[in-house]
Amino acid sequence: MDRTTLALCVDVLGPLVLRVRGAAVDVVGGRRRAVLALLALEGVRGLSTERLVDSLWPEDPPENAVQALYSHVHRLRRHLGPLANRLERQPNGYRLRLEPFELDADAARRLASSDPHAALALWRGPALVEFRSLPALEIASVGLDELRLKLVDDLLESRLAHGDRDVVVDAAAAAAASPLRERTALLHVRALAADGRTADAMAAAQAFRRRLADETGLDPTEALAELEQQVAAGSVHGASVGRRVAKPDGPMVGRQHDREEVVRLLGAHSVVTLTGPGGVGKTRLALDIAADSHVLGEAVVVPLAVVDRADRVCQAVASDLGLRTTGETRSAQIAAGLADRELLLVLDNCEHLVEACRELVVALRRGAAGVRVLATSRVTLQVPGEYVVRLQPLPVPRDVTDLESLRRQPSVRAFVEHARRRRTDFALTAEEAPDLVEVLRRLDGLPLGIELAARQVAVMPLRAVRERLDRALDLSTGRRGPEDDRQRTLRATIESSYRLLTADEQWLLRAIAPFVGGVDLATVEVLAEPLAGDPLDLLHRLVDSSLLGADAESARYRLLFTVRAFLVDEITRLGETEEAHVRFVERCRVIAEDIGERMLGPDEAATNRRLRAELDNLRSARDLAPADARVAITVAVNQVVTWRDLREIWAWAVELAEDPALAAHPQRVTVLAGAADAARLVGDFDTAARRADEAIASAGPDAGLAARAWSVRAVVAHFRGEFTTARDAWLRAAEGATAESSAFVGSAALAAAYGGDLVTARTLLDRARSLATCGSHRAFVAYVEGELRATTRPEGSVPYYVEAIRDASRVGCNFVEGVARVSLASAQTRIGDVPAAAEGFGYLIAFWRRTGQTTQLWTTARNAAELLSAAGRSRTAAQLLICADAAPGAAAVDEEIARFSVRSYLRVEALVGAGELDELRAEAWRLGPARVLDRALAELGDLASAGPSATTGGGRPRHHS
Template sequence: MLAVDLLGPLALRVDGAPVAVPGRQRRVLLALLALAGGRPVGVGRLIDALWEDAPPENAEQALYNHVSRLRGHLRPHGDRLERVAAGYRLRLEPGELDVDFVRGLAGSDPAGALAQWRGAALEEFRSVPDLEIESVALDELRLRLVDDVLEQRLVAGDGSVTADARAAAAAAPLRERTAQLLVRALAADGRAAEALAEAATYRRRLADETGLDPSPELAVLEQQVAAGPLRHRVARPTGPLVGRTLEREDVLRLLADNATVTVTGPGGVGKTRLALEIAAELSASGEEDVAVVALAAVDRADRLCQAIASTLGLRTSGHVAAADVAAALAHRRLLLVLDNCEHLADGCRDVVATVRQAAPGVRVLATSRVTLHVPGEYVVRLQPFSVPRDVGDLASLRRQPAVRAFVEHARRRLPDFDVQEADAADVVEVLRRLDGLPLGIELAARQVSVMPVREVRRRLDRALDLATGRAGADDARQRTLRATIDSSYQLLAPAERALLLALAPFPGGVDLATVESIAPGPDDPVDLLHRLVDASLLSADPVWGRYRLLYTVRGFLLDELAGTGGLDAAQEVFVARCVALAEELGDAAIGPDEVAADRRLRTELDNLRAAWDLAAARGDHDARIQMTTALGDAMTWRDLRELWAWARELAGDPAIAAHPRLAEVLGTAAEAARLVGDLDEAARLADATMAAVGPDAGAAYLAWSVRGSVAHFRGDFTAARDHWVRAGESRGRTAGAWLASAALASSYGGDGATARTLLDRAHAADERTRCPSQIAFATYVEGELRVTREPEESIPFYVEAIATARGCGARFVEGVAGVALASARERAGDVSGAAAQYAELLTSWQRSGHSTQLWTTARNAAGLLARAGRRHTAALALVCADLQPGAAAVSPAIARHSGRQFVPLTDLVAAEEVAGLRAEVARLSPAGVLDLLRQELAGIG
C-alpha cells in the first residue's frame, strides 16, 4: 500500500514505512501526479512545473530520470507510476492520498477530516502555479470544515462552541459563514445583544475592507435573533450519513438556484436517507420552513393531494386538487420534500408543475426511482457505493464508504463490531455481491449479530429475501431486496419488462448494438433503454455506451425467467450473441480497427466468459469452438490468459475428437501452449494440427507459426525463418506478423541481408492490413536489426513500438520491445534506467504468464547485475532460468546478433558453488528468485 500525504509537508509511506523523497523536482513530481487522480499529466506540463525558469536542454531525459528514481522510492509499487502516450500517471487506490480521503470524509465526518491536517497544505509548492491553485482550494476546504464542525456542535447544543466560533471568526474575519456561526452561537447562549453587535461589526468590516455588502442571509439571521430562538422543524435521521458527500453537495447547490430537484436511483440506494438529511440541515438553519411528505403508504393517485395537504396542515375542504395545494402555498417560503414518488409519478408531476406556477417561494425536493420530467427539473442520480478491491490494507479498507456503512449497521446490533483482517475478504465479497447497495448492506450487516461474516457471505444466494427487521416499517417495498426490486419491476410496461429479461443473462452489461440485436418486439430499443434508465433498473455509461444491471436486479430477473420457463430461451440468445461478438471482435482485432476492438474485447470479457462456461454446461461444442478459434489471432498479442486456457481445455476434450474444426482447435491450442512457455506441448499440438490438415492447407498457418516460435526459442533460427515464412504465405491477413518474425529469426542467425528483405515484405503487408499490433511488432524488429551495431539508433524504434502496442492492447509486443529497450539503454550507458525497466517487465511478464519472455528478461537483468558487481543474485537468476522448461535458448552465437544476453555462469561463481546455488534456488522457488532479482535491480540508481 502507498500513502501520499499533502496536508502538511509532503510525506510518502510505502507499506506503512516512511520513505524520504529528496530534491525539489522529485517532490513536485510526486505532488502533481498524486493530485491528478490517476489521470495522465503531460510531459510538457511536468517539465514546466519541475523547472520554472529554464528547463535543461535534455529536459525529457531529466524528467525520465526523476520518474525512474521516484519509481524506486515507490519500491514494490513502482509499476503504479506508468508512462502513457500523453505523459505519466500515478495510480493510487482509494484512501491512499490524504487529500482524496479528506474530501470523501468531509461531508459525513468533518471533524475527522479536519484532524488529517498536519500543517499548511502544499506550502512548500506555492511557487508552482498548478500546485498553488490546489493549495488555495485546500485552504478553503479547511475553512469550510472548521465551519462544518462548528455547525454540528451548534445543532447538537454544545455549550462550549462560542469560544471556538469566536476564534474561527478572528482567523477568517471576512468569511460570512463563520461570522454567522458566531452570531448563532452567541444567540444560542442567550446573548442576543452581543450576537447583533457581532453582526453589525462584520457588516462594517466587510464594507470598509472590500466595499461589499453581506448576503441577505445575514439580515434574515439578525431578524431571527431579534425575534427569539431558532426553530428546528425536521429531525435529523439517526446515525451518520456515509459516503454521500458529493451527492449532498450537489443537491444543496442545485436547490440554492433551482425550484425542483429530484434525487433518483434504484430502490434501496439511499434516496430517502439523503433527502431527510438535507431537509434536517436546512430546517436547522431556520431560514425557511421545511416539510416532508411521505408518499410510500399513499396507494392511490387521487389521495396524493390530500396527503400533501394533511402533512402541511393546509385549510382545505372536500376533494383536494393540485390547484388547491398551490393556492394555499402561494405566499409561503417552503422547501417541500416529496418522498417516494415513483408509483405516483404522474400525479406528483402535476402537483409540482402547478405549485411552481402559483407559489414562487416553494422549492421541491423529490425522491423517486423514476424522474418526474417536470419543466426545469434537475436530477441527481444516486449510484450504489463503490466496492473496494484491495483487502491488503485494513486501515484503508475500513475508511471506504461501503465498508463504513456495513460497520455502522452491524454496530446497531453488535456495538463492538469492526472489520478484522480475517473478515476483510468476506466483507468485500458481500459488498460486491450486493452491488454496494445501501439497503442490501443494511440487510446483510444485521446478520452479523447472529453469525460470522463468512456465514453471511455463504448465504448470499438468499440475499434477495433477507429481511430488514424493521418491525414498524410502513413501506413493505423496503422489507426485502426482492420486494424493493419487484415494486419497480411491476411499474414497467410489458415491452420494458421483456427487454429487461432479455438483458438478464449478460453479466458484463451490453452495448447498443447488442440491445438492438436481442430486443424483442416492435418497440424502439433506444426508447426502451431511456425508460429503463429513468426507472433506475438499468445503469447507463454514456461515455462508453454500456448498459448494466445491478447484480441484485439481475438475480431477480433470472429468478423471474426461471419461474416463467423462459430461462433456456434467454440463455440460448445470450450464447448466440456472444459467439457473434467473438467473431466480430476477432476479425476486427487484426485490422485497422484493432484499438477499438481491443477495448471492446476487454469490456465484453465477462459476457464471453459466462457464455463459454454456459455453452460447456449445455454441451454446445460448436459455440465453444467458434468463440475460441475466432479469438485465436487476438490472443497472440494480448495478456488474456483465460483465452489461452479455453483453447487448451478444448484441445483436451475427447468430445470434440471427431469435430470437423478439430484442426483449428489444435492449432489455437498450440499457440496457447507456446504463449505460456510449454514448448514441448506446443510442438506436439502443432504436429497434430499438421497431421489433421496437411502442410499446404490454409489452416496450417497456425502450425507453421508455432513451429517457427518453438524453433526460434530453441535457437534454430534457420528453421524458425522458414516456418514463419510458410505461416505468412498461408495466412494473408497476418502475413506481416510472421514475415517480421522470420526477419527477426534471420537477424538473430546473423543473416542481415535476408532479414532486411523479409522485414521490407512485412512492412508492405502491414500497409495493406493497417493492423497496429503488427505494425508495432515490425517496428520492434527494426530496432532489433540495428541494436547490435548502434544501440542508440535502435532506441527510437523500441519506444515507438511500445507506444503503438500499448495503444492497441498488444501487451506481448509492448513487453518484448520493453526488454529490448532496457538492453539497448544499458548498452548506451543508462544503467539505472535499464534496471528500473527490467524490474517493471519482470512483474508484467509474471502477471501475464508469458514464461519464455519472463526468463529471457531475467537472464538479461542478471547480466546487468553481474556487470554491476552483484554476482550472487545474478548467478541465482541464471541457474533458475536454466531450470525453466520454457526459457529461450541462449549462447554466445545467439547473443552476438540478438537482444538476448549470455553470461557464462562460470564467470560469476566457481564450479563447486553451482550445486549450492541450485539448492538455494529450490529453497527460494522461482517466484522468490524473481523477488530477489527485483530488489537488487531497485538498488541500482
C-alpha cells in the same frame, strides 16, 4: 416558470385541474379523473390496460371494466380537444404525452433545486387528496407530500442561513404540521437558538425526543444530540446555522488513506476532485469529510445528480448556499457572494455537468479565495490547480491461507465491520475465508455491494451468503422511519420499480439480465428487435428508472447486482430460462465472431476494448453453450488474443483440446493449434510442439488451416535457438495466413536476424511492413526494426522500440509492448542509462509474472542480470541466472545467439567465485524463483532511483559474453 403559456397543463398538487391552451376543462366523474391523474403521473412510460383496471378497481373490478376504461379514455380525448393526439394508444395500454412542466408535479421536481419558492407555490392543497381511496394514487401522493415538506425545510434552511429571525414563526408552524419529522424539528430548534431563545430551543429539542419515542418507539439521530450541545454552548448564531452536514450512515472502512489524502490536499489547495466508478463510494467519502466541521470548518453540499441542465448548476448552488441573486444566476455572482466566506463547497455528481462545474470552480478560484471545492465526478473537471484523487474498488484478496493477513485487507475489514453492526460476535474463521473471498470477488470489491451482502450474516452463514449471490437478495435496506415501511427489503424495492415499467420495458430488462458484463448499444438494439418501441426510447426509460446503469465513458449499460438477481428470479418464475439462455449464447457467439474478424484490422483499438468489456459475457456464454457454440466462441477469439494478456482465453482451447468429443469436430485442427499456442505462451514447449504436430497432420494439404500450427512450431524452434527452422516454419505459416501474414513474415525476419542473416532479415521485414494492416502488426514491425539495429548500434534502436511500445499500447497489444520494453531496457543498459533500464526491467518482471508468460519472464530476468552485474550487484545477478537456467520455459541463449540478438548471455561462473557459487545455488534453491525475483525487484528499484553512479565506474556498464 409561467405555466399559463403551455399548451397543456395537468395539475395534481391540489384538486385535479386540466387546462387546454389556457382554458380550464371540466373533467367530471371520479373514475375519469383518476384515469387522467394516473396517465399524467406515469408520463411517457404509459400504463397497460391491466394496470389501469387494477388501479381504478383495486378490489372488485366489474365484468365490463375494460369497456368502462375505453369509455373514460374516449371521453378524455374529447376533453383534450385539439390535443387529443397526446393521449396515445400503445400495444398494451395508453400513455399521455406531456412536455416538461406541463404536469405541475414535474414542474415542482424540476424547480426544487433551482427555485424552491416557485416549486412550493405550485401546491394549491394536499396532492391527489380526492384519490386517497385508490392505492396506486395514494402511493403517489405520499411522494408528493414528501417533496412539499422537503421544499418547506429547504426554504427554512435558506432563511436561517441569511440570519432571517422572522423565520422562527414559520419554523414553529412547520414543526407543528410535521411533528415527527426530524429535519423540521432541528430547523425549529436552530431558529429558536438563532433568535436568542436558548431555553425554548432546548425545550423544543427535548419535546421532539419524547414525542418520537412515545409515538414511534424510535430514537432521533445523533444530529439532535449534537445540536443540543451547540445550543447549550451558545454556538448557534444567525447565518452560521443550517450548515452542518450529517455523517453518512455506517462505518468508513478501507478509505482512511484516501480520506487523509483528500483532507491534506484540501488544506493546501482550493480544488480537489474525487473520481472513480459508480458504487465505489465517492459521495460517501465526500460527505464523511464534509461532516467533520472541526477539521475543515463550515461545509455546504450541493447534490447535482438532480440538476438536469448545465444552466441550472449556478441556481442550484446559489439555492443551497442561501445566496440571493436577481435574474439568471451566474458563476461570477456566486463568487461575489462568497468573497468573504470561508467554507468547503462539495459539488456532488458533476460528471454530466462538467463544463458548467468547471466554469463555476474557475470563477470561485478567482473571486472567492476562502472557498475550497471538493467535487465528486466520474471525470475530472480539468480546472487549473485541480488535484485528483481516484477512488478504486477495495482490493479483493487472492490468498486465503494467511488468515491474519486476510483480516487486515480493506475489503475484508469492510465486510466484517458491516456484519458486526448486525451480529456483534461475528468473526471470520479459516473455514469461512474462501467463501468470503468469493463473495468479495463477485461483488468486484465495490463498497456498496459489500455492505449489502454483509447484512445477511445476521441470519445465515457465509456459505449461504455466497450461494445466494446469484439469487435475488432479500436484504433490508436498513432505513428507519415512518415513511420507509420498516424492514422493507431490496426485493420489494426493486419489484415496486419493476412493476411500474411497461411490458416491453420489463421484457428488455429480462433480456439484458444474462449479460453479466453488461451490454453495448448494438446488443440492446438486437435484443429489442421483437419489440414495437424504439430501442433507444426503451433504453432511456430503463436508465431513467434507475434499474439499468449507463456508463457514458464505455458506452455500456449494466444492471446492479441486486437488480440482476431479481430479474433472474423473475425469468425463472415466468418459465423463460431456456429462451433467455439461447438468446444470450447466440448473441455472444455473434459478438465473438465479430471481434475475431475486426481485431486485426483498422479498428483494433476499439475491438480490443470491446473484447475486454465482453469477456465476462463470453465466459458465461461458454459455460451455458452447447458444444458447437462453445467451440465457435472459443475459436473466434482465441487467435486474436495471442498477443494479449488474456490467459483465461488461452486456456479455453486447452480445455476443448482435452475433450474426447472433439475428435470428430470440424474445428478440431483450429482448436488443437490454439491449445498448442497456449502451451508455448506459458513455456510448455514439449506440449506445444506435440499439439502443433497433431494439428498439422490433421489439416492435411490445407495450408490455411495449418497456418497457426506452423507458427507454433516456429515459436518453439525460435526459443530453442533453432533460427533457420523457425524462419522456414514462419514463412510456411504465412503462405496459408491472411490477416496474420504480416506477423508471421515479421517473425521470420526476426528469426533470420537472430541467426545472423541480416540481409534476408531486411528483405523479410520490408515485406512484413507492406502487409501490416493493424496497429499491433505495425508495432511488431517497429520492434523487429529495432532488433535489427540493436546489436550494432544500441542507441539507434531506441526510437524504434519507443515507437513499438507506443503503437502497441494504443491497441492493447501487451505482448509486443512487453517484448519491446525488454529490448528497450537492454539497449538502455548498453548505452549506460541505468535508472531507466532498471525501472523498465522492474516493470516487466512484474508484468510477465502477472500474465504467466514464463519464457518472457526469464528472458527479461537474464537481461536484468546483466544490468545488476554491471552495477556491482553480482550475487543477485547470479541467482537470477541460476533460476533462469533451471526454468523449463526459458529461451535458449549462448554466445552466438547473444551476438545477433538482444538476449543477454552471462556465464554465472564469471560473476562469482566457485566457492561462493555453490553457496548462491543453495540459497537460490532455498528461496525459490519467486523470492529471488522479489529480491531482484528490490535492487532494481534501488538502481532506478539512483543516478549514473549506479553503473560501474559511473559510466558504461561492463559486458559479458
